Amino acid sequence: MASAVYYDDVDLGDELPSMERQVSDYEVVEFLNIARIGEAKENRFTSAEAAKSEGLPEAIVPGAMNIAIMSTLITSWSPTVTLRKLDVVFRGMVLHNRPIKLTGLITDKDIVDGSPQLECDVVMENEEGTPLVIGKATVELPVRE
Amino acid sequence: MYLDLHTHSVSSDDSRANVEQYVKWIGVLRKKGHQIDGFVLTEHRKFDFDKDYSELGSENDVLILKGSELDTDLGHFLVYGVTEQLTQQVDFSDVDMDALKLIEIAENTGAVAIPAHPGRFGIGLTEFTGNGRDFSALRAAERFNGSNRPGEQERAEEFISQLGLRGTGGSDAHLVSAIGKCMTRFDGDIGSELDLVAQLKTGRFEPVWLDDTKQEQA
Numbered sequence: 001m002a003s004a005v006y007y008d009d010v011d012l013g014d015e016l017p018s019m020e021r022q023v024s025d026y027e028v029v030e031f032l033n034i035a036r037i038g039e040a041k042e043n044r045f046t047s048a049e050a051a052k053s054e055g056l057p058e059a060i061v062p063g064a065m066n067i068a069i070m071s072t073l074i075t076s077w078s079p080t081v082t083l084r085k086l087d088v089v090f091r092g093m094v095l096h097n098r099p100i101k102l103t104g105l106i107t108d109k110d111i112v113d114g115s116p117q118l119e120c121d122v123v124m125e126n127e128e129g130t131p132l133v134i135g136k137a138t139v140e141l142p143v144r145e
Numbered sequence: 146m147y148l149d150l151h152t153h154s155v156s157s158d159d160s161r162a163n164v165e166q167y168v169k170w171i172g173v174l175r176k177k178g179h180q181i182d183g184f185v186l187t188e189h190r191k192f193d194f195d196k197d198y199s200e201l202g203s204e205n206d207v208l209i210l211k212g213s214e215l216d217t218d219l220g221h222f223l224v225y226g227v228t229e230q231l232t233q234q235v236d237f238s239d240v241d242m243d244a245l246k247l248i249e250i251a252e253n254t255g256a257v258a259i260p261a262h263p264g265r266f267g268i269g270l271t272e273f274t275g276n277g278r279d280f281s282a283l284r285a286a287e288r289f290n291g292s293n294r295p296g297e298q299e300r301a302e303e304f305i306s307q308l309g310l311r312g313t314g315g316s317d318a319h320l321v322s323a324i325g326k327c328m329t330r331f332d333g334d335i336g337s338e339l340d341l342v343a344q345l346k347t348g349r350f351e352p353v354w355l356d357d358t359k360q361e362q363a
C-alpha cells in the first residue's frame with residue numbers, strides 16, 4: 001500500500017509515481033457493462049471489425065474508461081489524497097492490449113479557500129512516448145498536524 | 146535571449162495551462178539552471194487583444210508576448226506581430242485560409258507567418274509540398290516542436306533543409322510542465338512583439354532544446 005503523503009512534503013516539480021499497464025478486451029467489456037455504455041454488443045470499443053468499419057485501426061478504449069484509469073494515477077499515489085477535479089484532452093486513440101504509461105507532475109501548490117491543493121499535469125502515453133490523453137488534476141492533501 | 150515561440154493557454158480550447166502557472170513553472174526551470182526569458186502565447190485561431198500580461202511578466206522577469214496559430218490550406222501557421230490591420234484582412238476563424246495569402250498579408254502589415262510543426266502528420270506543411278506551390282515567400286519554419294510524434298522531427302528537418310529555411314523552436318505546450326521544452330535563441334534583445342518580428346526578419350536565431358540551455362550556462 002502507498003505511504004501517506006502530506007501537503008508539506010511535496011513541491012513543484014515533484015513527480016507522482018508512474019504507472020504502466022495494458023487494458024484488456026475483458027476489462028473494456030466489464031467497464032461497458034458496469035457503466036452501461038453502448039447498446040450493441042459489437043461496437044468500436046469491443047470489436048476490431050466494428051472499429052475498422054468506422055475507420056479506426058482497432059478496437060479502442062472508451063474515453064470515460066481512460067479518465068477512470070487516469071484518476072487511479074492520483075488515487076493510488078497516497079491514501080491521504082483526494083481528487084477534486086480531473087480535466088483531460090484526448091489527443092490519440094488508446095488501443096486494447098497495448099502498453100500505456102501514466103505520469104504526473106506537480107505544477108502548482110497553494111491553499112485555496114483554506115484547502116491545501118495541488119495542480120498536477122497528468123499524461124497517458126503509448127509505448128512510443130506519444131501522448132494519448134493529457135490533462136490537469138486538482139488534488140487535495142492534508143497538512144501535517 | 147531564449148523565448149518559447151509556441152505555447153497555448155486555456156484561451157485555446159485544447160490547453161489546460163493558465164498563464165500564471167506557466168510563469169510559476171518558468172521559476173522552477175530557472176531554479177534547475179535552465180535559461181528561459183519568456184514565451185509567446187499562440188492561441189488557436191484567435192488573437193487576444195484584450196489580454197495584457199505585462200504586469201505579471203515584469204513582476205516575475207518573464208517576457209510574455211502574444212501571437213496566434215492559424216489553420217490554413219497548407220497546415221498550421223504561427224503568426225507573430227499580429228495587428229488590428231492584419232485581423233481586419235484575415236479571418237482567423239477560417240480553417241482553410243490561403244496560407245500564401247496569409248504570408249503576404251502578414252508581411253504587408255508588419256507581421257511574420259511561419260509554418261508550425263511542418264513535419265506533423267495531417268496538419269504540417271510537408272503534407273502539402275507535392276502540389277507545386279511556391280514556398281519562396283517563407284522566411285523560416287518551426288524546426289523544433291516539443292509536441293512532435295515519432296518521425297515528425299525528421300520530416301521537419303528534411304523539409305527545412307531542402308528549402309534552406311531558418312528554424313525556430315517552440316514547445317507547443319498545452320500543459321504547464323511542457324513550456325520551454327524547446328525554444329528559440331536570439332542574438333538580439335526582444336521586449337515586444339515588434340522586436341520579435343524584427344529579430345525574426347534578421348535571421349539571427351536558432352532553435353534550442355531546454356537541456357542545451359543548461360549546458361550552455363554551465
